[in-house]
Amino acid sequence: MNSKDYIKLEDKYGANNYKPLDVVISRGEGVWVWDTEGNKYMDFLAAYSAVNQGHCHKKIISAAKEQIDQLTLTSRAFRNDKLGLFYEKICTMTGFEKCLPMNSGAEAVETAIKLARKWGYKKKQVEDNGAEIIVADGNFHGRTTTIVGFSSEEQYKDGFGPFTPGFKIVRFGDVEDLKKAINKNTVGILLEPAQGEGGIIFPGSGYLREVRKICDEENIMFMLDEIQSGLGRTGKLFCYEHDNIRPDALIVGKALSGGVYPVSAVLADGKYMNVFNPGDHGSTYGGNPVAAVVGLAALEVIEEENLVENSRVLGEYMMEELRKIDSAKIKEIRGQGLWIGVELNNDAGGARIYCEELMKLGLLCKETHEHVIRIAPPLVITREEIDWALNKIKKVL
Numbered sequence: 092m093n094s095k096d097y098i099k100l101e102d103k104y105g106a107n108n109y110k111p112l113d114v115v116i117s118r119g120e121g122v123w124v125w126d127t128e129g130n131k132y133m134d135f136l137a138a139y140s141a142v143n144q145g146h147c148h149k150k151i152i153s154a155a156k157e158q159i160d161q162l163t164l165t166s167r168a169f170r171n172d173k174l175g176l177f178y179e180k181i182c183t184m185t186g187f188e189k190c191l192p193m194n195s196g197a198e199a200v201e202t203a204i205k206l207a208r209k210w211g212y213k214k215k216q217v218e219d220n221g222a223e224i225i226v227a228d229g230n231f232h233g234r235t236t237t238i239v240g241f242s243s244e245e246q247y248k249d250g251f252g253p254f255t256p257g258f259k260i261v262r263f264g265d266v267e268d269l270k271k272a273i274n275k276n277t278v279g280i281l282l283e284p285a286q287g288e289g290g291i292i293f294p295g296s297g298y299l300r301e302v303r304k305i306c307d308e309e310n311i312m313f314m315l316d317e318i319q320s321g322l323g324r325t326g327k328l329f330c331y332e333h334d335n336i337r338p339d340a341l342i343v344g345k346a347l348s349g350g351v352y353p354v355s356a357v358l359a360d361g362k363y364m365n366v367f368n369p370g371d372h373g374s375t376y377g378g379n380p381v382a383a384v385v386g387l388a389a390l391e392v393i394e395e396e397n398l399v400e401n402s403r404v405l406g407e408y409m410m411e412e413l414r415k416i417d418s419a420k421i422k423e424i425r426g427q428g429l430w431i432g433v434e435l436n437n438d439a440g441g442a443r444i445y446c447e448e449l450m451k452l453g454l455l456c457k458e459t460h461e462h463v464i465r466i467a468p469p470l471v472i473t474r475e476e477i478d479w480a481l482n483k484i485k486k487v488l
């Protein structure tokens with residue numbers, strides 16, 4: 092079979108909810124992937140930052156292989172000998188007291204929502220069924236019915252109502268708008284520190300610090316979704332560190348497994364997390380021993396290979412070099428670490444065509460929104476590899 096056959100097969104039997112670039116990948120290593128015809132590409136998306144550690148990282152893969160031969164799933168009805176080690180690692184590394192493991196990112200967001208509501212009723216004494224959570228315009232937190240219900244993207248909601256009540260949308264980056272939305276029933280504020288799917292949008296420096304202050308004054312749980320921005324992507328372990336704050340609940344996923352397996356988690360201190368009692372919440376696969384060893388190895392790789400520092404240094408270099416490109420097509424280049432959005436002018440014809448051109452040159456990028464080319468390579472990338480990619484980007488722009 093060749094790529095055309097695989098594409099035909101997918102299109103015949105698969106639901107039509109994605110429109111991938113027509114490259115059929117069969118192997119990956121580090122920043123590189125190969126298609127079924129043996130063509131080599133550099134991956135500049137890294138599975139939306141799930142593959143920060145690079146494709147098929149040897150340490151993570153061998154941890155997974157070893158575990159699969161031993162034990163894969165007990166469910167949380169019984170304990171396993173790996174979960175505690177993962178908890179210890181993630182809590183020490185992030186500085187939170189407690190961890191609640193799930194699988195997909197959306198499930199972890201749902202978990203944080205349940206945590207905020209439960210905390211609101213049990214600790215803040217909010218009236219029954221009155222809890223409100225404030226979210227931002229342009230957010231992306233996943234695809235469950237509750238989460239799409241508070242999306243501001245019409246397509247994500249269209250045809251999926253009725254939606255879960257209890258959410259208010261405010262303008263991202265606008266402190267006054269946020270203040271106006273708060274009332275005695277506000278239990279939580281849920282934000283991405285920078286919006287990835289929204290087009291690599293930064294709220295402006297000081298915003299998170301202001302939100303932190305408001306949450307302290309009003310006794311509101313501050314939840315940050317760092318599923319995409321976290322674990323090194325922006326040149327800090329977490330994006331919120333740029334503002335010298337700490338959220339009350341931290342949501343992680345994607346790179347928590349280095350792309351090997353779905354692993355997500357919510358982190359919070361005991362004063363929040365302890366509102367959960369046995370039976371309140373759970374997941375059959377959440378916290379299974381394969382997820383635990385994969386998550387542990389993925390976190391160790393970030394530390395051992397200095398991926399946070401690499402993201403910071405090479406991100407700065409890449410931004411500088413991109414800004415040197417003299418092209419009428421470019422409207423703005425913005426980013427933090429190795430997370431860069433190249434926004435094109437409206438008359439440039441949309442980012443998709445440039446992604447298709449880059450693919451022909453061996454560089455895999457994905458547009459986000461209509462006009463933004465998102466740059467987010469695996470954080471194991473080297474300066475030479477970045478130069479290789481810059482060359483292709485220059486050609487296309």
Ligand SMILES: *Cc1c(COP(=O)(O)O)cnc(C)c1O
Nearest residue numbers: 195196197231232233316318319
């Ligand atoms: C990808 C993503 C999610 C959803 O994660 P899934 O694993 O696809 O459910 C949630 N929030 C953010 C910020 C994301 O980037």
